[in-house]
Amino acid sequence: EPEVTQTPSHQVTQMGQEVILRCVPISNHLYFYWYRQILGQKVEFLVSFYNNEISEKSEIFDDQFSVERPDGSNFTLKIRSTKLEDSAMYFCASSEAGQGPEAFFGQGTRLTVV
Amino acid sequence: QKEVEQDPGPLSVPEGAIVSLNCTYSNSAFQYFMWYRQYSRKGPELLMYTYSSGNKEDGRFTAQVDKSSKYISLFIRDSQPSDSATYLCAIRPGANNLFFGTGTRLTVIP
Numbered sequence: 364e365p366e367v368t369q370t371p372s373h374q375v376t377q378m379g380q381e382v383i384l385r386c387v388p389i390s391n392h393l394y395f396y397w398y399r400q401i402l403g404q405k406v407e408f409l410v411s412f413y414n415n416e417i418s419e420k421s422e423i424f425d426d427q428f429s430v431e432r433p434d435g436s437n438f439t440l441k442i443r444s445t446k447l448e449d450s451a452m453y454f455c456a457s458s459e460a461g462q463g464p465e466a467f468f469g470q471g472t473r474l475t476v477v
Numbered sequence: 478q479k480e481v482e483q484d485p486g487p488l489s490v491p492e493g494a495i496v497s498l499n500c501t502y503s504n505s506a507f508q509y510f511m512w513y514r515q516y517s518r519k520g521p522e523l524l525m526y527t528y529s530s531g532n533k534e535d536g537r538f539t540a541q542v543d544k545s546s547k548y549i550s551l552f553i554r555d556s557q558p559s560d561s562a563t564y565l566c567a568i569r570p571g572a573n574n575l576f577f578g579t580g581t582r583l584t585v586i587p
Binding site: 404405419452456467469470 | 513518519520521522523526565567573574575576577578579580
């Protein structure tokens with residue numbers, strides 16, 4: 364069964380450092396998303412990406428965040444200068460079509476900023 | 478105003494019980510309503526979705542939407558210990574994002 368894969372599963376970084384979280388969406392999917400979940404809180408939308416550009420972003424997704432699809436398979440989230448409050452689970456998701464509700468999530472990357 | 482609200486529980490039931498999980502939402506324009514299941518330290522897994530009002534059944538699971546009261550429900554019949562997880566309701570306000578509830582943590586006791 365096709366699945367969204369994320370690497371690494373756990374990333375520890377020092378405050379102020381840049382991190383790149385990687386995702387391989389399901390191969391025939393066209394819409395890609397990043398969500399985050401701070402421990403004990405709800406899953407929050409960060410950004411959606413279609414046709415090589417951001418289609419929507421939340422107010423959380425400020426200038427320190429960026430996304431990229433560097434090749435035909437990977438989808439990355441970069442955090443330029445990490446803060447303690449960026450510590451969270453980051454989930455990548457993909458869907459075949461933007462209008463349908465079936466977004467499939469990866470297992471997540473746990474980011475710990477120290 | 479929160480887009481979707483969900484009682485975080487926790488909820489504990491004996492095996493075989495019927496479980497009722499509920500959410501309310503704020504905007505009557507929402508059309509897609511989803512239920513995700515999330516095991517500890519895993520990603521959300523889509524269980525079911527409904528479009529507009531009505532019921533949808535899949536095995537032991539029934540999703541229900543009442544648009545007049547802006548209320549969505551998930552019923553689990555004959556609950557099993559393997560159903561123990563956090564259940565997240567979500568609504569899709571547009572094409573590109575999901576708003577999640579806080580999740581209800583369910584434990585089914587053997």
